[in-house]
């Protein structure tokens with residue numbers, strides 16, 4: 001992928017841009033294999049098995065061929081820092097000197113996302129949304145302006161969700177007043193909301209979300225399941241690769257045909273719903289109440305549709321994944337567990353619980369192989385038997401890896 005911003009030294013986000021794409025994927029395979037090698041060697045030393053990280057042979061651990069992505073235009077979400085002025089807003093990033101860099105033509109975004117930026121910039125001017133800026137440092141730091149970010153998500157069917165991240169509610173009335181004109185210019189706009197983030201902090205969003213449209217969920221269709229996305233919920237960045245991820249998880253779960261599955265860190269229910277089957281109880285646990293509300297709404301709709309029997313016993317609840325598993329109110333043990341934690345991994349407590357739980361099969365989907373390796377080291381009785389790298393984030397060193405663990 002060629003990028004004028006990278007070539008000019010304006011943007012450094014795509015750290016692998018100079019490496020051809022097949023080599024990027026190969027390097028990622030080598031990276032994850034190297035990180036897992038000590039864990040596999042340890043498990044082998046336990047006398048449990050003859051493990052291997054050899055990508056070509058794979059004796060105990062079999063690596064499936066990696067899932068590659070489109071090299072460009074694969075991101076379904078844009079996080080645009082808003083800088084510049086009301087008259088001339090700049091949507092993109094801040095460079096190292098704090099100057100706005102216009103990234104509305106960033107090659108990672110599909111055409112439909114790119115096309116939304118000009119109407120959004122015009123709206124910033126029309127609704128008089130002053131870009132947020134800080135001058136000075138420490139106690140002398142002065143904050144000005146209201147609009148911090150525009151977060152734009154594109155659904156597989158071409159609809160958009162736009163979130164205005166604001167310093168306060170000062171601009172809400174103006175946004176409401178002019179919203180119809182934005183919808184006229186951007187008919188794909190289905191869901192709009194404002195997130196209030198008063199703190200001058202690295203944390204992107206605040207707790208308060210104010211709906212601006214009648215519709216509050218963006219339908220994200222993946223194969224035969226349409227997940228509902230709400231503003232304060234996570235969604236995998238690359239819809240095409242996420243589709244492969246859920247297909248692979250569902251295929252591995254089906255092989256064992258468990259009667260009960262927990263999907264821990266379930267988000268809006270991608271794994272849980274794709275792994276649902278008639279007669280199978282599936283429980284999704286997730287910290288974000290909004291994501292759980294979205295997932296619960298999705299399952300209700302699916303129960304009204306064709307193949308309803310598959311979703312009869314799928315439930316979602318808000319809470320901490322570890323507290324759910326370990327806590328006194330934990331329900332009966334499931335036959336299989338899926339975990340898909342944030343970058344920090346599942347952590348020692350949940351790993352130790354899984355280690356001693358007696359559960360035969362665990363599916364671990366990780367976006368950070370370093371924490372994955374650490375978690376696996378804490379579960380010596382759960383041996384990685386199959387793995388697949390899914391390149392969710394081309395042009396960067398990040399990737400997703402799905403691993404099937406089996407009790408030895």
Ligand SMILES: C[S@@+](CC[C@H](N)C(=O)[O-])C[C@H]1O[C@@H](n2cnc3c(N)ncnc32)[C@H](O)[C@@H]1O
Nearest residue numbers: 234265266267270286287288320321340341342
């Ligand atoms: C990598 S995302 C995966 C979401 C989902 N599995 C998917 O495929 O879209 C991790 C999720 O874990 C949730 N999360 C973070 N901390 C958590 C916790 N302590 N307990 C449960 N869920 C948590 C986040 O809100 C986020 O939705």
